[in-house]
Amino acid sequence: MRSRGIVLPHPTLLTLVDRAAGRAATLTLAADTIARSRDRTATLSAVNGSPGSFTAVLARLLLDELTPAQSRLLLALSTVPEFDAELAAVLSGHPDAIAALERIGLGPGLVCRADGAAPSERRPRYRLEPTFRDGILTEFFSRDAIGLLRLHGIAAEWHVAHGDIEAALDQARQSDSSELVEDLLRRFGLALVFGGSTLSVRTALADQEDRGVLTPTTGLLGALVSSPQLAESVRVDHFLALAEDEGAPRAPERDLVVAALHALHARTGPETARALARLDDAEAVTAAHPVGEGGPLAVLAARVFAEGARARVELSTGHFERALTRAIAASDAADESHLPWLELLALDTAASAANARGNWPLVGILERRIALLGSRSAEPESLVDASALLRTAASAYRSCEPFRLSQLDDIISVQWRALDAVGVLAPRALRLLFRLDEGADPRAVFEEMEQLFTVSLRRRPETIALGAFRFLDLALLYRGRSVARDYVEQLTTALGPDTLGSILGAALLREGTVAQDAGAAALEHALSSGARVLEGTNVVAGWLLLAHWSAESGDDARARLRLSKAVTIAERMRARRPFLARPAFVRLVAERHGTFGASEAFAASILTAASDAGISSDTGSVPHKSLTTRERDLLRELPLHQTVLEIAAKHSVSINTVKTHLRSIYAKVGASGRTDAVRRARELGLL
Structure with a gap:
């Protein structure tokens, strides 16, 4: 002034x-x-x-x-x-x-x-x-x-x-000109999406929809940006119907992309066969006419997308090796052509295929490639950036490395700006897992997880796989075996009965019951025979659960063998987090310190991560007497602040029976009362 x-x-x-x-x-x-x-x-x-x-x-x-x-x-x-x-x-x-x-x-x-x-x-x-x-x-x-x-x-x-x-x-x-926007989307929309500029295309599509402008072009692009995860099937059906309108502009690259979208969206075997045949015909046209409306690069990008779609179809039909080969080839082609969105889609498919094959080192390599796709800006600026950062966050969670929760908020913000309500599910689920393992009130976090669980299972079931073990463990603790059984049934319906996540959930339900041995046999068979895996850390959690059960029954030799498998596999995927799910898992490692051979350094890092998280590996305070099945069920009621009468009614037993069991529980865990019993049970890994 x-x-x-x-x-x-x-x-x-x-x-x-x-x-x-x-x-x-x-x-x-x-x-x-x-x-x-x-x-x-x-x-x-x-x-x-x-x-x-x-x-x-x-x-x-x-x-x-x-x-x-x-x-x-x-x-x-x-x-x-x-x-x-x-x-x-x-x-x-x-x-x-x-x-x-x-x-x-x-x-x-x-x-x-x-x-x-x-x-x-x-x-x-x-x-x-x-x-x-x-x-x-x-x-x-x-x-x-x-x-x-x-x-x-x-x-x-x-x-x-x-x-x-x-x-x-x-x-x-x-400029408020829907005609100009439509013209640009028709000429350049595919190139923008394949190049990673999906936010700008989604925003333009939303504007056109608000103006009532629904054309084959907006249908094609709407289906394209919604289809790769097949999340919003009703919307995708609507978009594909628009794209197939009789007045749709014709171009080799456009027809190929539409055919690939139909292949991605096929729901039955016959539908898939017809869609793949149509895809073959469209690819033949592009071979004869390699220059489309958007030039030769547009046709090349459409061919890469088609190959990525084929890989995803192979993945969904259980042909994991073929899916892996196709997806890696598509990702390399996208990388050479500087098409990050296509590369992300192909790498995501390749990582899922490698995960299903149990090739954990390759999964790590592919996830690092995805993480490197993002920009180095302070905040994610596109869906490619957000997806890359999400992979980095998930890797940090598995390995117990530091990660700022505010960055997950940035990812969620980008997804909301992209009008992608389904895309926010994965970062929201991961954010809750971070909070759970960073000392937040577990009951409050679990209640948020319950709300997300129902939405995730319906709209994107694979998002729950990373936290399935923790969620079901907490469901048993806070809701009891009956509600947890309902959740396992929902999980099995969503993921499929042959997936490791479903089998692991069923085994958890049997823990502490007369059916535990049967659950252990089914789980070990699934782990050894290569059951379909959506989240690799569940393999580690499965072997840890089996090792814990063996140790509880006094079979130290089998406990060592199972624990060794858990540590070896976890080292390949740099996953320390499954060991922190229960204090009992940490103690398994601490008690056998010095017996892990080449994996000894990794085992030591698990104990360090546990210590940093405030989880005790003290092996001298484990009770000599195990709790009975009924005592375990009643112990899980103690943190819920219920009266003895309420607990008795819930379990259909008398008040005196509950009191007798509670006295036995207090004696076995070395506690003087209910609050002390909850504290001691958590220290001992019983809660």
């Missing part, structure tokens, strides 16, 4: 600072506006007294003080986030717009070089400070809304001519 010759009373200055919310650029704009005014007192009164947006008021007053030509220049340049000399000239109609902008002499920070533009850059880019630009845009809209929309259309055409299609689509959306 003083540098502009403006001296204000202290209260007036504080009012300005308050209205500017402390933003330096807004205060600079205030100083510029007041300094340029013919009547500073009147301007200052207007600045401090006008309602509404502070920057909008300042922008209006500033524009009123400039010459008409200068005002038109600022209004024109506000239509784009950044500009070079050529774009500035096109928008303003002034051949030397940058020099004219500099002659206005705006205060420092209101006009600056765009991020990443070096001083020596041949065609430097500039931008108006964002809050300053917002104020100018608001004033532009109130003065000449039609002129503003026209300039957005001009900017869109300029960006198309210069190859920045994502920026062009953004400007087309702001």
Whole structure:
């Protein structure tokens, strides 16, 4: 203010600072506006007294003080986030717009070089400070809304001519021209999605849908961005029906993508066979006509997508080796063509196939490739970035490495901005697991997990696989065996009875009952025969559970063998987290310290991770007498703060029977009462 010759009373200055919310650029704009005014007192009164947006008021007053030509220049340049000399000239109609902008002499920070533009850059880019630009845009809209929309259309055409299609689509959306948006989506939509710009396409599709614009183009792209995980089948059916409309534009790459989508979305064997035959025909057309509407690169990208779709079909039909081979080939082709979205889809399929084959080192390699796909920005900027960061988060969780929960919030934010309600399920589930293992109230977290469990099983069942063991363990603790049995049945229906997650859940239900041996036999058979695996850490959890049961029954030799398998497999996938699921698992490792051979260092790292998590590996406090099945069931009721009468009614026994069992429990765990029994049971790994 003083540098502009403006001296204000202290209260007036504080009012300005308050209205500017402390933003330096807004205060600079205030100083510029007041300094340029013919009547500073009147301007200052207007600045401090006008309602509404502070920057909008300042922008209006500033524009009123400039010459008409200068005002038109600022209004024109506000239509784009950044500009070079050529774009500035096109928008303003002034051949030397940058020099004219500099002659206005705006205060420092209101006009600056765009991020990443070096001083020596041949065609430097500039931008108006964002809050300053917002104020100018608001004033532009109130003065000449039609002129503003026209300039957005001009900017869109300029960006198309210069190859920045994502920026062009953004400007087309702001031009309020559904015809222009439709044209850009038809010509460049596939390339944008395959290149990873799915957020911009989804936003444009949502805008078109809001305007009632439903065309074969919006149908094709809507199906494409929704289909890879087959999450929203009803919406995908709707989109595919639109894409198949008689008036649909024909192009080799478009027909191939539609055929691949049908293959991805086939539900039965005959449907799959017909879809694959159609895919063969579409691929033959692209071989004969390698240049489509979008050029040869568009056809190449469609062929890569088709190969990725074939790999996913192979995966869903149980041909894991063929799926793995196809998916890796597709990911390599996508990498060479710089198509990160396609590469992500192919790598995700390859990782799932390798997981199903039990090839844990390859799973790790593929997941690291996915993690490297993301940008190195502080926050994920696209669905590719978000997916890559999610893989990094899941890997950090499995290995017990530090990871900031705020980054999972960033992933969730990107998914919501992409209008992907299904995509948020995986990061939400992972966030709850992190909270559970970082000391949050387990009862409260479990209740949130219950809510997510029902949604995940219906819309994306594989998201629950990572936390299935912990969830079912807590369900037994907080809800009892009957409710846990319902959850296992739901899990089995969603994942399939042949999946390891379902078999592991069934074994957990039998723990501490006369059927435990039968559950152990079924679980060991599944682990040894290669049951279908959706989450590798469940293999480790399965062997740990078996080792724990063997140790409890006094069969130390079998306990050592099973524990050794758990440690060896966990080392291959760098998964320490399954050992932290129960204190008893940690003690298994601690008691056999020094017997793991080549895996000894990894076993030691498990104990370190447990210690960091506050889990005791003390082996001297384990009770000599095991609890009976009934005692285990009643012990799980103690943390729920129920009366003896309520517990008795729940288990259909008398009050005296409950009291007798409770006295036995207290004696066996060395506790003086209910609260002490809960604490001791958790220390001993019984809860």
